[in-house]
Amino acid sequence: xxxxxxxxxxxxxxxxxxxxxxxxxxxxxxxxxxxxxxxxxxxxxxxxxxxxxxxxxxxxxxxxxxxxxxxxxxxxxxxxxxxxxxxxxxxxxxxxxxxxxxxxxxxxxxxxxxxxxxxxxxxxxxxxxxxxxxxxxxxxxxxxxxxxxxxxxxxxxxxxxxxxxxxxxxxxxxxxxxxxxxxxxxxxxxxxxxxxxxxxxxxxxxxxxxxxxxxxxxxxxxxxxxxxxxxxxxxxxxxxxxxxxxxxxxxxxxxxxxxxxxxxxxxxxxxxxxxxxxxxxxxxxxxxxxxxxxxxxxxxxxxxxxxxxxxxxxxxxxxxxxxxxxxxxxxxxxxxxxxxxxxxxxxxxxxxxxxxxxxxxxxxxxxxxxxxxxxxxxxxxxxxxxxxxxxxxxxxxxxxxxxxxxxxxxxxxxxxxxxxxxxxxxxxxxxx
Ligand SMILES: *Cc1c(COP(=O)(O)O)cnc(C)c1O
Numbered sequence: 001x002x003x004x005x006x007x008x009x010x011x012x013x014x015x016x017x018x019x020x021x022x023x024x025x026x027x028x029x030x031x032x033x034x035x036x037x038x039x040x041x042x043x044x045x046x047x048x049x050x051x052x053x054x055x056x057x058x059x060x061x062x063x064x065x066x067x068x069x070x071x072x073x074x075x076x077x078x079x080x081x082x083x084x085x086x087x088x089x090x091x092x093x094x095x096x097x098x099x100x101x102x103x104x105x106x107x108x109x110x111x112x113x114x115x116x117x118x119x120x121x122x123x124x125x126x127x128x129x130x131x132x133x134x135x136x137x138x139x140x141x142x143x144x145x146x147x148x149x150x151x152x153x154x155x156x157x158x159x160x161x162x163x164x165x166x167x168x169x170x171x172x173x174x175x176x177x178x179x180x181x182x183x184x185x186x187x188x189x190x191x192x193x194x195x196x197x198x199x200x201x202x203x204x205x206x207x208x209x210x211x212x213x214x215x216x217x218x219x220x221x222x223x224x225x226x227x228x229x230x231x232x233x234x235x236x237x238x239x240x241x242x243x244x245x246x247x248x249x250x251x252x253x254x255x256x257x258x259x260x261x262x263x264x265x266x267x268x269x270x271x272x273x274x275x276x277x278x279x280x281x282x283x284x285x286x287x288x289x290x291x292x293x294x295x296x297x298x299x300x301x302x303x304x305x306x307x308x309x310x311x312x313x314x315x316x317x318x319x320x321x322x323x324x325x326x327x328x329x330x331x332x333x334x335x336x337x338x339x340x341x342x343x344x345x346x347x348x349x350x351x352x353x354x355x356x357x358x359x360x361x362x363x364x365x366x367x368x369x370x371x372x373x374x375x376x377x378x379x380x381x382x383x384x385x386x387x388x389x390x391x392x393x394x395x396x397x398x399x400x401x402x403x404x405x406x407x408x409x410x411x412x413x414x415x416x417x418x419x420x421x422x423x424x425x426x427x428x429x430x431x432x
Contacts, residue, residue, distance in 0.1 A: 001065040003030035003219060006311045016067040019118050019220035020130075022213050029308070030219050031315050036062035038230075038263040048234045055234075056081050056227050059260075060114075063223050068121055076117040077224075080110055085228060087235035087377060090349040093368060095242075095377035096357065097232045104142040104172050105383035105405060107228070107253065111221035112147030116154065118220045119212070123153045131209040132156045133199055135192035138165035139301040139382060142172030144214045150177040156214075157429075159183045159192035162417060168385055168405055174413040183428070187420030195425050205429060216252030217308050225256035229265055232377060241266035243376030245364035247356040248272040248330075249302030251280070251309040253379070258316060258327070268374065270328045273363035275299045278332035280307060287321050298335045298390055299355040301382070331363040338362070342394045352399070354384040354391055 002012040007028030013021070018030040041050075041058050050058075056077040057070075064073055083103070088096045102109030123130050132154060134144050141158045148156045158173055162184035165173070173182045185192050199205050200213070216222050229244070236242055244267055246254040254272050261267040272280055275297040283289045292305040317324040333341075341358040345351050353361055360378035368374055384391045385399045392398050401409075418424050 001036075001063055002033045004033055005029070006031055006315050014067050015064050015219065016122050019115065019218060020122055020212070022218045029217050029311055031312055032063060032219075032223075032259075035259055035262045035316075038260070038265060042264055047230070050234065052081055052085075052231060052234075053078050055230055056224075059226060059230055060224060063219075068118075072121055076114060076121070079117060080113045080224060081227060081231075083109075085231040087232050088351075089237075090345075090351050093373050093375040094349070094361070094364065095236075095375075096351065096353075096361070096380045097228065097377050098380050099228060100380060100383035101404075102143075103404060104146045105168075105386055105402065106139050106143045107225075107379065107381045108140055108143035109147065110224050110227065111216065111252075112143040112214065114224040115214060115218055115220035116144075116147040116151045120151045120153055126153065128210050130154045130212055132212050132214045133159075133196050134214050135159045135189065135196040136165075136173070137161070137189040137300050137303070138169040139386065140215070141165075142169055145173055145176045145180045145182070148176075148214075149180060151179065154179065156180045157183065159185050159195060159425075161189050161192060162186050164189070166386055166388055168388075168401070168408070171405070171408040171411070171413065174415045175408050175411040182415040183425070184415045184417045185420050186417065191420035195420070195422050198422050199425070199429075202426065205426065208430070215308070216250050222252050222256055222309065222312075223259070225253050226260040226263075228253075228379070229257045229260040229267065233265055233267075236377075238375050240375060241268040243267075243269045243271065243364065243367060243371070243374050245271040245273050245360045245367070245376060245378040247299065247302060247360040247379060247381050248274055248280070249277075249304040249307065251307040251313060253381070254328075255309045255312045255316075258313060261327075262316060268376070269367075271360075271363050271367050271376075272328060272330040273360040273378070274330060274332050275302050275338070275359055276332060276334055277303055277305055278330075279305055280310060281330040281332045284321065284325055284328070284330045297355075298338050298387075299359050301356060302359070329367060331366060333359045333362050339390070339394055342391065346395055352384050352391065352395060353380060354382050354387045356381045 005024030005028030009026035099107035357380035
């Protein structure tokens with residue numbers, strides 16, 4: 001399998017090169033030259049009868065191609081999907097696909113684990129380490145830190161805004177092994193991101209380090225997200241294919257789902273559930289991509305004004321917005337409605353959502369009202385304990401700490417505080 005750049009000014013590359021370099025040299029995103037058919041796999045036996053790991057291997061194999069031996073891919077997917085992905089029924093028509101049972105309680109665990117293990121394999125035997133540099137507002141960083149924890153040949157540097165991440169998030173960033181360095185930046189998430197962006201264009205640092213980003217433009221993080229949709233369909237009880245509502249920020253997750261649908265997975269329709277950052281809802285309405293800046297919301301992992309993966313969706317639909325509209329609806333949900341939905345979900349279903357999931361639930365319900373109650377599911381992309389303040393305020397009770405993070409509270413924390421200044425960051429990097 002080869003990947004071409006969406007800007008079409010760089011040579012096509014194999015999976016290994018796409019994973020190691022992240023973005024194409026012409027600044028486009030890598031996109032598979034063909035989407036492999038899953039029909040063979042779906043015909044071989046009913047989806048529900050597949051072992052989860054075997055299914056994951058079969059789905060990922062054509063994308064990885066010959067760039068690693070089958071045994072290695074098998075080990076990587078086994079480690080990647082080593083936790084449950086339950087589809088929980090809330091009513092006759094509404095289901096929640098819980099993607100928060102991974103080690104950092106975030107759906108990003110799957111992409112981060114798959115990518116980290118691919119990089120470790122591809123870099124084995126090289127003298128130079130890979131240095132992964134990430135800015136996080138809280139959620140991505142934990143999954144990346146954990147995914148790369150103690151992975152050989154890779155070090156991770158995570159910048160997060162001091163005092164602005166929740167307690168569980170901070171523990172996830174600061175309790176990893178010695179190859180993960182957490183920097184508490186005295187400033188905002190934007191300050192962290194500005195430092196990381198500048199580092200990637202800094203000739204001195206790039207001469208000294210093999211720098212890589214770990215965001216969802218990387219094919220090794222983006223493509224394994226398809227697996228959620230296969231696992232969900234294994235559990236889907238209705239005849240009719242589901243409508244699927246995906247809380248979306250950079251549109252990596254939903255784009256992976258659309259790839260799975262294109263390969264043959266029976267999904268009726270996709271809903272991109274956005275918060276007040278409504279670039280794509282506006283685009284689907286008007287056909288013109290607006291130029292926006294991000295506004296802060298309760299569902300802060302989706303505070304994105306320029307969704308990076310949307311170019312891949314347009315690629316899949318041949319830049320034809322009318323064709324895309326037949327398969328994708330995009331909805332913008334305000335913070336006020338998000339709060340009401342968290343309360344309504346508790347009242348009506350006795351089900352506790354966090355803000356990202358609530359955006360997905362509301363968008364699904366709105367679509368169902370307009371389409372004869374078509375049954376579907378939304379993705380619950382994080383555990384409520386990661387957004388404790390708003391959830392506790394609405395539910396009236398503290399969110400219990402789940403077992404898989406409780407142990408973090410007894411671990412020693414390591415983090416270095418720095419001012420939001422690029423030169424100080426560079427000094428720290430070079431002084432290590
Ligand atoms: C990253 C994230 C999202 C958005 O996913 P994209 O792939 O960027 O669209 C939604 N919810 C949570 C909790 C996230 O961390």
